[in-house]
Amino acid sequence: MNKNNLVTKHVSRLFRFLIQFGINRFELLDSSEKNINAIIGWPEEEGQFEYNSDEETQEISWEVQYLEFIDDALTILEFAFSKGLFDSDKILISEEELRVKMNWDKIRFSNALNNLLQIKIDMIDEGEKTDFFYVHF
Numbered sequence: 001m002n003k004n005n006l007v008t009k010h011v012s013r014l015f016r017f018l019i020q021f022g023i024n025r026f027e028l029l030d031s032s033e034k035n036i037n038a039i040i041g042w043p044e045e046e047g048q049f050e051y052n053s054d055e056e057t058q059e060i061s062w063e064v065q066y067l068e069f070i071d072d073a074l075t076i077l078e079f080a081f082s083k084g085l086f087d088s089d090k091i092l093i094s095e096e097e098l099r100v101k102m103n104w105d106k107i108r109f110s111n112a113l114n115n116l117l118q119i120k121i122d123m124i125d126e127g128e129k130t131d132f133f134y135v136h137f
Contacts, residue, residue, distance in 0.1 A: 007031050010064050014038070016074045017119060018060075020081040021089070021133060025057070036062045037124075059124040060133070072112030073119065076102065077135060091137050 001009075014036055015026055025041035041057040067073065079102055080086040085093055093101075099109040121133040 003033060006033055007036075010036055010062075013070055013074060014062050014121065017077065017121065018133065020077050020086060029059075034064055036064065061122045061124050061129070063122075065119060067115040067118060069108075069111040069115045070119075072108065073116035076109075076112050076116050086135075089133065089135055091135065095137060 010033070011028060011031055018026065018040055021040075022042055023040045024043040025039070027039045029037040029039060031037070037060070039057050039059050044056075076098070077086065080091050080098060083101065085091060085098065085101075091098060095113060099106065099113075102109065104112075116135055119134060122129045123131040123133065
């Protein structure tokens with residue numbers, strides 16, 4: 001796979017992960033085979049007193065994780081989100097309940113879930129890593 005295709009695949013995986021966190025904007029700042037930097041943003045929420053789209057953003061950095069089952073991991077997250085089983089950064093049912101709902105065999109599910117729980121996207125504030133996006137139960 002050539003370098004551009006690999007970087008595009010990484011950016012796509014990053015976007016697939018972050019879209020489940022309710023973002024509505026994704027601006028790529030810099031990308032390579034090892035790191036992706038971007039700015040993400042969120043839409044106005046109903047009842048929000050003041051909304052400034054420039055303030056509802058977060059700079060992020062992903063040190064690309066080469067996880068063997070990352071596409072299956074993202075499928076688990078997308079499934080949980082689509083079924084209303086994901087809120088903020090948490091899957092709301094047990095691992096076994098989720099596996100049964102997805103109808104995956106135990107090995108495939110375990111491999112994918114282990115990868116999903118390893119994904120970490122750093123939040124950058126004023127040039128410093130301050131927090132991160134991740135998924136947990």
